[in-house]
Amino acid sequence: MTITSNIYVMPLTSSNHINVALNLVYFTVTLCCSLFFNFYAASCPTAELIVRNSVSSSSSSDPSIPGKLLRLVFHDCFVEGCDASLMLLGNNTEQSDPANRSIGGFSVIESAKRVLEFLCPGTVSCADIIALAARDAVALTGGPMIQIPTGRRDGMVSVASNVRPNILDTSFTMDQMINRFSNKGLSLFDLVILSGAHTIGTAHCSSFRDRFQQDSKGKLTLIDKSLDSSYANELMKECPLSASPSVLVNNDPETSMVFDNQYYRNLVINKGLFQSDSALLSDNRTRRLVEDLAKDQQFFFQSWGQSFLKLTTIGVKTGDEGEIRSFCASTNA
Template identity: 35%
Template sequence: MFMMGSNSVSNNAFFFFFFSVFLLSLLFRISSAQLSSNYYASTCPTALYVTRNVVVNAVVKEHRMGASLLRLHFHDCFGCDASILLDDTSSFTGEKTAGPNNNSIRGFDVIDTIKSQLENVCPGVVSCADILAIAARDSVVTLGGPTWGVQLGRRDSTTASLSAANSQLPSPLMDLSDLISAFSKKGFSAKEMVALSGSHTIGKAGCATFRTRIFNETNIDSTFAASLKSSCPGAGGDVNLSSLDAANLVSSLDVTTPLIFDNAYFKNLVKNEGLLHSDQQLFNGGSTDSLVTTYSTNSVTFYADFASAMVKMGSLGALTGNDGQIRTNCRKIN
């Protein structure tokens, strides 16, 4: 019978020890790369409370801020890495001046406040990307919408892409086929795209983004269009704002709906009262009409689908593990 020598035993023991360490290391890297709802449970247990407190105060002070924080997360989350928060420098151009973002995204000061407070209690722990995700959820809840378990553990990017922001973010001028394609490229179904579009139940848009619709398009309620022309004339007033959930008050008795997260956005579409061209495209004789009808009559279904799509969106382009960094200041890399 073959007998193993002492050197062979020693070598094999070393091999198995090394292999075990390798496996544990691999498993750690895999597990650390996964987002988790309790990611900060031990490292910063007050992270969710601190963020929620700042968001609630900001939204109570200005209802529009809830929509702004949600939009900030959307515009970052066609790659959820906090790249949208980076300021331009002499050697770096960020995403804030991209067409879809320039003079239209806001809420940076709220994110700064959250980050400052978290740095005081848990320095170097909570990423700016995670703050964006939590703030978006808390904004929706504060305005009466659904909640969801935010998956955490993102890290912050050390760069940004002006060209990507210009080319990948959906435009308010898109037709249905283009909307479906833009979201499909990010892994979303048409159903998820419609659900996420329901975020337009809150917030405002500038006249320049809907002037062509109210003056030239035919799939729009005439009284609704006329009600918008006083603040959005044929020329000038580009930055004048109107609620995205701008129901025709002549036919609607609920004047509070633009201030809360509800399903009135879809009810407006059924009445041809979508503010943006891209809004009304969701209900214009196409493949998504039935979804809009469902959401307009069933807020529970809309809430559930919206929450599910938000969780999915929050994982897009997320940096985890050893990628990226935890910025000390959300506006610049460390």
């Protein structure tokens, strides 16, 4: 069975995205499988509220939580689909891959799951909790609150070797990013919009160290000329060669705790933290869209809802597929 959702879509090929946003094309998108809006209305009516409260309370004590939850949903959905495979613990699971060792937010998902298992045992999947928590993280930090369908089931396979061929690296070229997104059914438009997730969150120094090199005196120097020199100097101060691997910097140097369009405003003045960020401005296929998003936050918010919906329905398991785990860190078997 399928469901349909009436949403607005802005064509990427327009020469003026701001004007297009005012004359949106209204059409129907068919979502895969058996996802439904308000899926738990009868079986667990407080499910979404419980997830939202878990995100809110955790974020109150740790402001980094929203960024962690947003990163979590990306890393989960790009490997095995949105099925909470990233939550599974064990030898050689997805969490074992170095790219996932810095992923956080698991405790928020587990906290919500414990409450839901008490109130509605065997009903709400960990996969749905991850998608809802990321949705709520955006709204909590000032972004749009959007409705997403639920009914995902939890996967039973989690293998470390599946991680690298599927996720993105911060050093990727535009063509590499397009290829990975295309493989997930996501467009060039989705690539630019979903990159806006970097408007919140933090990054380890190693994730952008390739933009610098060590000179003959043992100091870092800038080699990536697409990066603003003053911003580069700030980054070198925050991340010297002697910096601990645990040192973090904000993805967005201006409004790091607010989900807004500052990310795109940073890009147009060459202050994108990652090489993959800067590629969005330097590539003629995406530059105009970046510039339009930098000028119009409402356009970004409307577009975010569309692309986030697509992200959170990648490879979902429904019906008889997968299971509803009792604990997110292990299968029921």
